[in-house]
Amino acid sequence: VLSSSGKQLWKVTGQSPFFGVPAMGLVGDKAVVIAGDRSGSLRCYDATNGNPLWSYSVSSSPSSSSPISTSPILFKDPQSNAMPWRVLVGSEKGEVHLVNAQDGQMIWSRAMTGGIVGDFAVGDLRSSGALDAAFSTSHSEVIAVSLSDGKTIWTKKFKVPLQESSEVKRGKRITRETLSGQPVLVDVDGDSKLDVILETRGLNSYVYCLGGSDGRIIWNYGTKNLRSNPRLTESVTIAPGRDELAGDQVIYSDTVPVYSNPTPLVGDFDGDGKADLIVNDRDEVGLINVPLPSALVPGSWAKFASSPCNNMILFSVPCVGAAPAPGIRLSADRNEIVEGQSVKICWTSTNAAGVEMDQGVGAVGVEDCLTVTPPQTTTWTAVARGCGGEAKDSASITVSVKPPAPPPIPPPPPSPPSMTDADREALTRSLNDVFFEYDYYRLTPDAQKTLDQNVKQLASYSSLRLGLEATCDERGSQIYNQFLAVARGESVREYLVAHGVDVSKLEVRPQGETVKWDSRRDEEGWAKNRRVHFVILP
Incomplete structure (x- = not known):
């Protein structure tokens, strides 16, 4: 821990390397620093002198270590009056732990299907007055859980393909694009509820926006080749192309490495009173303008942006320059049903800012499913619109008349009498x-x-x-x-x-x-x- 002048105040050494960014804040009237290490220990220190206060292990048994894989998140539970300070942390083995920040005792622990990657984003996703957390796993899942009891609210599974990287020292690296970094919680669709923005890591990065209460996809687009992205306002090359360096020197810039953990940033970065979204792809950082519904009062942005419930941001990006044509694919799980039965219609789209469905449905997410019970043969048509135009796709469902009920089944013969x-x-x-x-x-x-x-x-x-x-x-x-x-x-x-x-x-x-x-x-x-x-x- 360093002072404002850069002087070292105190230092502690763990049993194994510490991971992520330590959490620091007031727990009651005591200033604390909380950090997790790769041996699976979460440790709390007195921020004034470095004295240990408590230690908590995320491993299920002493013989099986579970390295911590997230930065600890320190927060105050609004629904708890006594000892309300909490610490949230995740492990490589897919365990999420909520710990009492005052005494280091476990409140609950939940096991997920994959290791926890990136950090947690904490906020009221359901507008219920209780806090929730959104995070990613190594199985390309985004999960939202209730911090009251650790139960899963929703899970969104992504299909993220393998991609081949550029040559690095005469070899080629194969990497799987994964969900990573810390999600950002903002109100994207103007319904006064928090939504989740996150970015994939890899060669063909994507930015996804998910509904905070249900995990539906509101929009997504790729950040590859930022300069050709129609939503891009400005891009800056941090690591320009160069010849391969000799020896063991770094090839790419340490500022924005090729395989960094991207965390989208939202804020008024160019001082025009409008919200901006910053994303990075390989060696570029892109600044995307996102206008607010109303102008900001001078000096109010810092306070507004620091609130975890800033529910005024509305992503409405104008089209600039040439853009790829949108595409949409609509399909039904069954093309023929009997009257009274239901069918599930699903669709996916590319390069689309929005999708509309006929038959009285209206605007829907760019990727979603809908369960319908048509009374007669019906054709459903979806239209995807984007900066590059629009695209349509249809799915027809044939409804046949319900056959008459079969005659009643005769009762089974009487069972033989039981024997004494x-x-x-x-x-x-x-x-x-x-x-x-x-x-x-x-x-x-x-x-x-x-x-x-x-x-x-x-x-x-x-x-x-x-x-x-x-x-x-x-x-x-x-x-x-x-x-x-x-x-x-x-x-x-x-x-x-x-x-x-x-x-x-x-x-x-x-x-x-x-x-x-x-x-x-x-x-x-x-x-x-x-x-x-x-x-x-x-």
Whole structure:
């Protein structure tokens, strides 16, 4: 920390490099400095002497570090009377943490689908009197959350393609354009609600304006080749083209590097009383005039621009010079529906300042979707207008007459009566066992007659599950007798299935020689053990 004269007041060294811009302000009556480091620690220091006040870890466990990837945001919660000061911070692993600035205790933590990139923008996006936050993730998403409980208000997913950079020291760098930098919160469409302006990072940068309450796209345009942009008022080249430098010297200017984190700026930068939007693309900075609804009183701009709820800015940019023609594509998720059904119509546009839809819809966003329920066959037409003219596209939806309702489905047959334990035991006794000849699994005529009687007994109990316990006499090896028991059980199951018993209700349970029905070791005893016994399963 330095004084106004540049003298060092105090210095602290963290366990790992600090990240982003520290937050400094009053928490109650104490001046504090709050900074996050790459080990996942958020630290609060006394601003007067550097003494540590508290530390908070964004990592879920000591063995798993989660580097902090945003500057901490210090603010006062308007809905909290006791201990209202809060700190908001994000991590590379996609965690957003809200911490009590007085004692470093977590208020809530939420996990997102991608790492948090850029810094948070805090404001009342829903005009509810409560604060919200807008930020970007490494999955090319813009997310708005409520700072009261951390719940997601809306998510906007962007499709950002891979692009190839210019040569750097005889090589080529492939980079994915990503959403980055800190969003700017202003009222863009004049509805007295904050909207979100943000810029992508990469070779073909874009500026997007999203509705603060719902994330819809209000407008967007590319900043590539700023000098040819019809909305451009002035551009300044910060890093002019040059020959490649030898050794390890920097090729591009440190002031506006090729892959900087762009954060759009809004303010009266040329002193004409009108709002301006500054964006950067590669090695250029562009100044775009955006007239206000009314002129500013001299000296009022600084106070006006510093307010997080400056809801007077209205982006209405006149066309200057030649401009590319707009384009629009309209599509429906279904082209044919039945009367009473709904269909979703979506559209995307390029180089458009606004889009209008017929069929009584009117002005819509430059990229959005609409759910409709047409009573008859209807064609929807959207017109995209921009500085380069206008473009149209249509989608037709064929509506057919709703067919008559089908006859009522007859009630299902009554369920079979449930069985008591006594009923189950009585049925088990009524089912006769099937006996086999020595070393055979074929069904004898007597066995088939027994099975026919059992099938009649089971006809009234189609929902029952039946176990087929197959056994052998003790002669033969245990392995052989086990296989023989399986074969006998399968013979009985195949016969029952062929006579109308549901195969899914039958379970073969081979028991080999492990179960003995008769302990005599003679032919009469052995014959009693060569059987399949029926049991009712629960």
